[in-house]
Amino acid sequence: MGNDNRHNGLRQEEIEGAPPVVTGAEFHQQRLTETVTVNRHLYQQTRQLEQLLLQQGELLGLFETLLVSLPRHFGFRVAELWLHDPEDALDEIIVGGERYGSYLQLHRDGFDMQELYPVDPVFQCIDATDSRMFEILKSERGIDQALLLPLMHKTHLFGSLHIGMQENALPTGEEESTLLEHLAAMVSLALVQGIERQQMQHLAMLDPLTRIGNLRSFLHEMIREVSRARREDGPFTVLMLEVDEYDELHESYGEVRGHFVLKKVAERISSRLRATDTLARLSRSRFAVLLPGANESLGEDIAERMRVDIEDFAIDDGHGAVLQVTLSIGLATWEPQQFPAVDMAQLARQMESVSTRALADASAQGGNCTAVSRLATLLV
Structure with missing residues (x-):
């Protein structure tokens, strides 16, 4: 049976075996004192990379950050970026992307990208026993593990960032995984905004009649x-x-x-x-x-x-x-x-x-x- 208590003049029923009722002040204090433990190096490097992403105003600068700076920044072997481009819209606006070779790929068909993730795309860490290792970073050797970061816009998977590394190069506890999911969200936001800016700049330099430069x-x-x-x-x-x-x-x-x-x-x-x-x-x-x-x-x-x-x-x-x-x-x-x-x-x-x-x-x-x-x- 429950106990008949009164609080602020209102009758409350306390259920036996249930957690004790927590007041608003107590709940607020709990939130202030709760802590999580995360790898310090990963945390600091992630914050610095976020700053680099925020400083980039052009799409090509974002590619440079993700494909060149990111691997050096974290001490990874290599990074590869796939973007879904069903109507060749990105291919039209990206100038200079060829410098990254196979590390920057535009895919008309999004099937291969979808196959890398579950139905609801989430961060993945895979090793050499996973068949997906044969689909990504094909030009690389000496990679023992890979991080797969899904790039989402709203509920749509528009890209995938692949990071190749040696075994045990990165702590992957629960809090580290949460941090990497946050990083994927930051990369997604930066790319979406960069693509939109690039599209606007492209349209501003396009003759509407002939679709060539103005x-x-x-x-x-x-x-x-x-x-x-x-x-x-x-x-x-x-x-x-x-x-x-x-x-x-x-x-x-x-x-x-x-x-x-x-x-x-x-x-x-x-x-x-x-x-x-x-x-x-x-x-x-x-x-x-x-x-x-x-x-x-x-x-x-x-x-x-x-x-x-x-x-x-x-x-x-x-x-x-x-x-x-x-x-x-x-x-x-x-x-x-x-x-x-x-x-x-x-x-x-x-x-x-x-x-x-x-x-x-x-x-x-x-x-x-x-x-x-x-x-x-x-x-x-």
Whole structure:
């Protein structure tokens, strides 16, 4: 039977064998005095890694932290990151990820990733007897154990971080496991935010009509490419392109077909460029192509092949009309040995100005031709 007690004027029934009733003050005091024991080194290293993650503003910086800094930080052998990318959205926005080789993998199919974890993905520590060791870190040798950290966004598994290590390299008691689960949550949050920022930056530099770079992207890439040309002491060429008589085409066929032509021209040019080249749409009917490593002779050859290809390109608008357009192309080349430069931003502006002047010369000649304009003495 229960005992009849009264507390604050209210009748309470105490059940025999039950834990004693704890007041709010007693419960608060218990919480203040409760402690857990966790490996100090792991705790300190985890806190420091969290700080590194919080300091990274760009996605590439997060990759550097996870794939390079993390193994060194904890004394592990290696780290590998899988990300689910079913629509190639990450592949489109990640620039420079190839430097990590197989340690950064984008998976269209999430099945292999799901197979690494139970139905509800949780932190795992596996050893050489586990078959999953044959699926991860395939390029590595001398790994006795691996940590599998599921990367979650809400309830969705969007990635998996794999850490290879030697046997007994890490304490894995209950509290250490909880700490590593917390680390996985921090990595997940940092990556989700980094991906969202990268997507926003990508969209800000994308022309909505043609889905290639816009003017902002062009100026950014120009500075980067002239800086690269200076480091490598190699040539760099800019092509400025204009679709001839586009205003007349737009007036005769309307905005829809005019935009269709621009999209097809952009697709055609892009499909024939080298992997290192960059195409951008600068304005209504003007494009630019950046050709790293191309001297004036090679740049002119590329420009002429491009011009002839577009001249022969029949554009079927899907409504019974076949449209054809031509290009005027202006070319400017910078060779570091001939024109030394220090201010890369100023040089980029001069390259844009000189190639635009060459484009005006090509248009003045009636269009459908390539004109070359050379840099004068550089005051940079």
